[in-house]
Amino acid sequence: MPNSDFITNVPAPTLTDAGFTAPSEQDILTGVLADMNTALGGGANTALSTPQGQIAISETAILGDFLSAMLAVFNGVDPASASGRMQDAIGRIYFMERRPATATTVTVQATVNAPGQVIKAGTIVAQSSVDNTLYAAPQDITLPNTNTANLELSCQTAGAITCPANSLTLYQAGLGIAALSNAAPGATGADAESRTDFEARRQASVAANSIGQNASLMGALLALPGVTDAFVTDNPSQTDMTQQGVTIPAGTQYILVEGGNPTDIGRAILNKKPPGIATVGTHIVTVQDTNPVYTGNQPSYSFHFDRPTPVAVYVTMEIAASDAVPNNAAQLIQQAIMSYLTTGTTRIRIGKTLYASRLSAVVDGLGDWAEVLTLSIGTDANAGQNRLTLPINQLPTVTADTISVQVVT
Numbered sequence: 103m104p105n106s107d108f109i110t111n112v113p114a115p116t117l118t119d120a121g122f123t124a125p126s127e128q129d130i131l132t133g134v135l136a137d138m139n140t141a142l143g144g145g146a147n148t149a150l151s152t153p154q155g156q157i158a159i160s161e162t163a164i165l166g167d168f169l170s171a172m173l174a175v176f177n178g179v180d181p182a183s184a185s186g187r188m189q190d191a192i193g194r195i196y197f198m199e200r201r202p203a204t205a206t207t208v209t210v211q212a213t214v215n216a217p218g219q220v221i222k223a224g225t226i227v228a229q230s231s232v233d234n235t236l237y238a239a240p241q242d243i244t245l246p247n248t249n250t251a252n253l254e255l256s257c258q259t260a261g262a263i264t265c266p267a268n269s270l271t272l273y274q275a276g277l278g279i280a281a282l283s284n285a286a287p288g289a290t291g292a293d294a295e296s297r298t299d300f301e302a303r304r305q306a307s308v309a310a311n312s313i314g315q316n317a318s319l320m321g322a323l324l325a326l327p328g329v330t331d332a333f334v335t336d337n338p339s340q341t342d343m344t345q346q347g348v349t350i351p352a353g354t355q356y357i358l359v360e361g362g363n364p365t366d367i368g369r370a371i372l373n374k375k376p377p378g379i380a381t382v383g384t385h386i387v388t389v390q391d392t393n394p395v396y397t398g399n400q401p402s403y404s405f406h407f408d409r410p411t412p413v414a415v416y417v418t419m420e421i422a423a424s425d426a427v428p429n430n431a432a433q434l435i436q437q438a439i440m441s442y443l444t445t446g447t448t449r450i451r452i453g454k455t456l457y458a459s460r461l462s463a464v465v466d467g468l469g470d471w472a473e474v475l476t477l478s479i480g481t482d483a484n485a486g487q488n489r490l491t492l493p494i495n496q497l498p499t500v501t502a503d504t505i506s507v508q509v510v511t
Contacts, residue, residue, distance in 0.1 A: 111136035115169060122176040124169035127162055134158040134165075181304065185297040193300065196307050201295040203260035204328055204361060208237065208288030210253050210270055216278030217247040227255055228270040228282060232503075235259050237270060245278045253282070261293045262444050264501035267414060287499045289360060289412045290444060292330050298446045319357065319374040326370060329362035331410075333452040333494050336379070346453055347493025354380045357407040358452055360497055365389060371405045383408035410452055410497035415443075416504045417461060418485035419477040423511040426471035432507040435472070438464050443500050450498040455491040475510055 112133030113125040125133075135148045135158045142154065149155050178188025190200055210228060221227065221243040228237040237255040245251060255270075257263050265288030272282050295303070306321050316334040323332035334357050337343045337350040350356045355375060359367050368387035375381070383406035390402045417439060421431065428434065442464045443450045450456055462477045478485040481492070483506070492498055 111140075112165070115172070122173060124173060127166045130165050131158060131162040134161045181301060184301075189297060189300055193304060196304055198300075198304060198307060198325065200300055201292070201327070203294045204291045204330060205260045206257040206263045206265050206288045206291040207240075207361075208255055208257075208265045208270065208284050209286065210237075210255055210282045210284045212245075212251050212253050212282040213280040214245050214249060214251050214278060215280045217245055219245050219278030221245070221253075221277055225277065226258065226273050227253070227277060227279070228284075229273045230265060230269050231271060232266060232269045233263070235263055235265075236273060237265075257288075257291060260291060262290055264288075264290050264440070264499075266501045266503045287412050287414050287501060289330075289410075289497055290499055290501075293445065296446060302447060313374055314376045316355070319355075319371065322370040322374045323357075323359055323362070323367065326362045326366045329359060329367075331358075331360040331452050331497070333358040335494070345494070346491075348495050351380075351382055354382045356382055357405075358383075358410050358494060359407055360410055360452070367407060368403075368405050371407070372403060375405070381406040385409060408495055410495055412499045413481055413492055413496040414504050415450070415456065415490065415498045415500045416480050416483055416485045416506070417458075417477070417500070418479075418483070418506045419462075419465070420475040420508045420510045421465070422473040422475055423509045424471060424473070426469075427509060428471065431471070431509065433502075434468055435465055435507050436502040436505045438468055439505055440500055440502065443498075450500070452497060453491070453494040454498075455489055456498065458488045 110133060113129050115122065115124045135155070138154045138158050139146045139148055146154060148158070150159060175188070177183045178185070179192075181189075181192055184192055193199065221239045223239055223241045226236045226238045229235070230237070236258040238258055240254065240256045243253055257265065265284065267285060267287045268283055270282065270284045272279060303324060306324055316336060320332050320334040323329055323334070334355065335345055335350070336355040337345070337352055340352050342349055342351050344350075345356075348356065357371065364385065364387040368389035371381065372389050372391060385407050386404055387407070388402055388404045390400050392400055419435070421427070421435075439461055442448050442461065443456075448460075456479060458477050458479050461479070462474045465472045465474050465477070478487055479490045480487045481490070490498075
């Protein structure tokens with residue numbers, strides 16, 4: 103940086119090994135007023151209500167805004183504090199793009215009255231009785247020659263839209279369906295990727311650069327478009343083994359993926375799985391190895407993987423009654439708990455243990471009025487547990503309907 107022969111009383115910012123440091127706006131204002139006094143020949147009235155004081159305030163604001171922008175740029179090149187466009191730029195170094203919002207998906211049980219009829223992709227099939235959101239067929243559906251059928255639907259509104267059990271009804275006639283319902287809650291979608299989630303995925307992507315490890319495949323799966331969670335483990339022993347509530351056959355790899363296109367999942371498995379290791383799961387995908395080394399004779403491989411089953415998590419709590427408790431206390435508590443469990447690093451994930459004490463701390467943080475007397479969690483309305491760990495083939499879901507708040511005198 104070139105040195106200037108001009109002299110000012112405004113303190114200069116510094117750039118050292120410790121980083122960029124800007125002077126405070128009060129120090130800038132003091133310096134600008136001193137410069138103004140010198141320019142006016144000394145003895146000038148430096149009260150901020152004077153014309154020269156107003157000019158000094160404007161110059162201070164201009165310098166303050168510029169230095170704030172500089173601080174944002176310097177902070178933006180550090181992955182620990184980057185956000186927005188600067189974080190997107192860091193992500194591109196890792197060939198990553200911020201994920202857009204994803205839609206909630208749900209399995210409905212439909213009564214079929216026109217077997218063989220095709221429901222075209224994009225057709226609205228169901229509506230929620232909770233928030234009137236619409237659910238459509240993500241791809242063409244051919245109704246089977248049975249009285250009932252399980253249909254996969256996705257919410258038309260992207261984002262963390264909850265779909266409680268038994269909340270969907272048939273939206274329109276003429277689809278070959280007499281009625282439908284959803285016995286289980288849907289898998290809640292996700293809002294556009296937050297700063298925290300993007301940084302966590304960037305860190306996980308480092309493992310995706312390797313090959314042959316469970317973490318290699320898991321990192322690759324988490325990087326796929328539409329994938330909101332994944333879990334990979336294996337059983338290296340010679341006998342079947344139960345891991346986190348799921349029995350895994352001997353010598354196999356068990357892969358769980360929530361969201362994402364099956365073909366993308368199969369290609370990730372092909373690229374990262376060790377050769378010769380069998381995969382297990384209820385879903386099968388076949389992909390071809392397109393490596394040019396095969397010179398037009400590329401082999402195809404079939405891989406198994408599982409989709410986790412959504413399971414409702416119930417939260418039951420009591421708070422102490424007082425004059426300070428607002429009328430919408432239950433709604434505020436439900437929103438706080440749902441935000442904690444569905445966003446950022448604290449969101450509930452496959453295989454993750456949920457602690458009632460941490461939810462209690464979330465409620466306590468709402469204000470002095472939120473005095474938690476009891477709080478328990480569980481997989482039914484009785485709750486009653488202090489901590490909860492579901493089998494890895496189950497995906498915890500939480501909605502306002504599964505959070506019960508009682509005000510106790």
